[in-house]
Amino acid sequence: DPVVDSPTETKNDGSRRVKIGIYFATWWALNVVFNIYNKKVLNVFPYPWLTSTLSLAAGSAIMFASWATRLVEAPDVDLDFWKRLAPVALAHTIGHVAATVSMSKVAVSFTHIIKSAEPAFSVAVSRLLLGEQFPLSVYLSLIPIIGGCGLAALTELNFNMTGFMGAMISNLAFVFRNIFSKRGMKSGKSVGGMNYYACLSIMSLVFLTPFAFAVEGPKMWAAGWQTAVQTIGPHVFWWVVAQSVFYHLYNQVSYMSLDEISPLTFSIGNTMKRVSVIVSSIIIFHTPIQPVNAIGAAVAILGTFLYSQAKQ
Ligand code: 3PG
Numbered sequence: 001d002p003v004v005d006s007p008t009e010t011k012n013d014g015s016r017r018v019k020i021g022i023y024f025a026t027w028w029a030l031n032v033v034f035n036i037y038n039k040k041v042l043n044v045f046p047y048p049w050l051t052s053t054l055s056l057a058a059g060s061a062i063m064f065a066s067w068a069t070r071l072v073e074a075p076d077v078d079l080d081f082w083k084r085l086a087p088v089a090l091a092h093t094i095g096h097v098a099a100t101v102s103m104s105k106v107a108v109s110f111t112h113i114i115k116s117a118e119p120a121f122s123v124a125v126s127r128l129l130l131g132e133q134f135p136l137s138v139y140l141s142l143i144p145i146i147g148g149c150g151l152a153a154l155t156e157l158n159f160n161m162t163g164f165m166g167a168m169i170s171n172l173a174f175v176f177r178n179i180f181s182k183r184g185m186k187s188g189k190s191v192g193g194m195n196y197y198a199c200l201s202i203m204s205l206v207f208l209t210p211f212a213f214a215v216e217g218p219k220m221w222a223a224g225w226q227t228a229v230q231t232i233g234p235h236v237f238w239w240v241v242a243q244s245v246f247y248h249l250y251n252q253v254s255y256m257s258l259d260e261i262s263p264l265t266f267s268i269g270n271t272m273k274r275v276s277v278i279v280s281s282i283i284i285f286h287t288p289i290q291p292v293n294a295i296g297a298a299v300a301i302l303g304t305f306l307y308s309q310a311k312q
Helices: 014-044 048-068 079-105 108-115 118-128 136-154 161-186 193-215 218-232 236-258 263-284 291-311
Strands: none
Touching: 014 048, 014 079, 014 108, 014 218, 014 236, 014 263, 048 079, 048 193, 048 236, 079 108, 079 161, 079 193, 108 136, 108 161, 108 263, 108 291, 118 136, 118 161, 118 263, 118 291, 136 291, 193 236, 218 236, 236 263, 263 291
C-alpha cells in the first residue's frame, strides 16, 4: 500500500465519509476486475513481464492523452521531483512485476494471501533497517499474520516456489516503495494523487521495458500470442486491454483516495480489498481449497486487522 502523505482525518464529516466510501468501493471493484482479466490472460499467454509492462504502458498512454486534451491538468514537476520519484518507481516496478510473475504461477487467491503479510514486512524493515520501535501489541499481531500465511502456504494444493517467492518479493518491494514515497513526498512541490501515480507509471515503464525484452522478448511473445489466439480467439486481445486499463484505474483511484485518508486507513482498505479479490477469484476460477487452507488465509487476514488496531 503506497503511502504518499498523511493528511489529518477529520472525524464526523458525513460527506467526507461518503466520498471515501465511494473511493474504496471503486478501488476494490476495479481491483477485482483487474485480477480476473490478468489471470485470464496469464492462463493462456503466460508472459508476465510483457503483461506488467503493458499495464504501465496503458496507464502512461491514458495520462498523456488526458494531459494533451486538458482533461487533467499536467503536473508542474521539476528534475528534483523525478529524482525523488526514481527509488519509488524502482520499488513499484519490482513489486509489480514480481506479483505478476507470482500470479502466472499460482492461483490469484494464493498470491493475495501471501500479499496480506505485507505489514509483517513493513515492521521487519522498519525495525531492522530504520531502527523504529513498536509496541508489543504490534509484534504480537505478526504471529497470526505469519502463522496464517505459513499455514495457507503449506496446505496450498498448487504450491509453486516461484509463485510464492514472487509474492514475497512484491511484499518487500512495496514496503520500500512506501518508505521512499513518504520521504520523497514530504519535501518539494506537492502533486495530487492522480498525477503522482501517472508519473510513477511513466518512470516504471521506462525501467521495466528493457527487462521485459531481455527476459521474454518478441520471439516468445509472437509464438505465445499465436497459441493464445488459437485457444481463445482474437478477442483475447480485449482481455489484455482490460487487464492493462483496469490496472491503471485501480491504482489511480487508490492513490486518489490516499490524498483523502491516512496511510493507516489506506492499509485497512487494502487488506479488505484482498478479501474481496481472494473470495471472488476462488469462485470465478473454481480454485480448489481445503478447509485448513482457508483457515490459514482467514487467520492471516484477521492478523492484518489486529496489526492495524495495534498500530493505531
Ligand atoms: C501488481 O501487479 O502490481 C499487483 O497485483 C499489485 O498488488 P496490490 O496493488 O494488490 O498490492
